Amino acid sequence: MPAHPLAARLIPWYAREKRDLPWRAPGFGAWGVLVSEFMLQQTPVARVIPRLEAWLERWPTPAALAADAPAEAVKQWANLGYPRRALWLHRAAAEIRDRHNGVVPRDVDALLALTGIGDYTARAVAAFAYGDRHPVVDTNTRRVIARAVHGRAQPAAPSRRDLDDMAALLPVAEAEAAVVNAATMELGAVICTARSPRCDECPVRDLCAWLNAGRPETPDLRRRQAKYEGSDRQARGAVLRALRDGGALPQEAVLPDWPDALQRDRAILSLLDDGLVETEDGVLHLPRS
DNA sequence: TAAGCGTGGCC
């Protein structure tokens, strides 16, 4: 069976143009790929790279991470954002140690069963670390398919059908399938970008349904991001930063000057609920177990 | 299903 026309264009383009990213190095390892995917969830590549290197130097295996306290993971996560990911990565490491003899699983269902791993990350690990043939769908993929295949300016709401759309592009051969997954993401990241797509440099421009239709504006069905300034999320971030920087603190010493004391207390309660913070005799600290 | 969840750079 001949390759899908889009795949036939993406493969040589990717071979020529792909960025030299750490997790693409041969032999980077499944643990490294897994950590990179956790960090890359909603966080830009440029901010991940230095944190990833430091993380893997400190914890070269899942067992090494699991042997440390979750507080250490949260501190090492620093300002990458969404610190629940640090906690979940620590939990996943313990699950890998306990259920999989310390080896990152290859099976998608086993990966999906790990804390903090969903449809994207499970298939990304299976495809990029182990070379298996699975559709890998991230926000870049969904935008590329929306435009090139469906002729829409923006993707619709995420759906399980996205996996079928991507599967339709994959060559039969496993190694080539992994390349097409990576190349589709790469195209979305560097050419078919959200705001100002560089269609004149696109390797699939003559095949693109959206470009051929004259780049029509289509209804934007994406969810808007809530305002951050003044939000509970901002308060949570400030509380956690105080505990990362200051160690254990009596509750009344956490953000004493925060403009909205009720919001601060609400943030502390939700952090306790998430397990990102623990309390002992009125003293707050990062989780020790 | 849709909301909640950090942080910072860019245009």
Next chain:
DNA sequence: TGGCCAAGCTT
């Protein structure tokens, strides 16, 4: 300047 955006997951 400030909204948009970034290799998503959980509930």
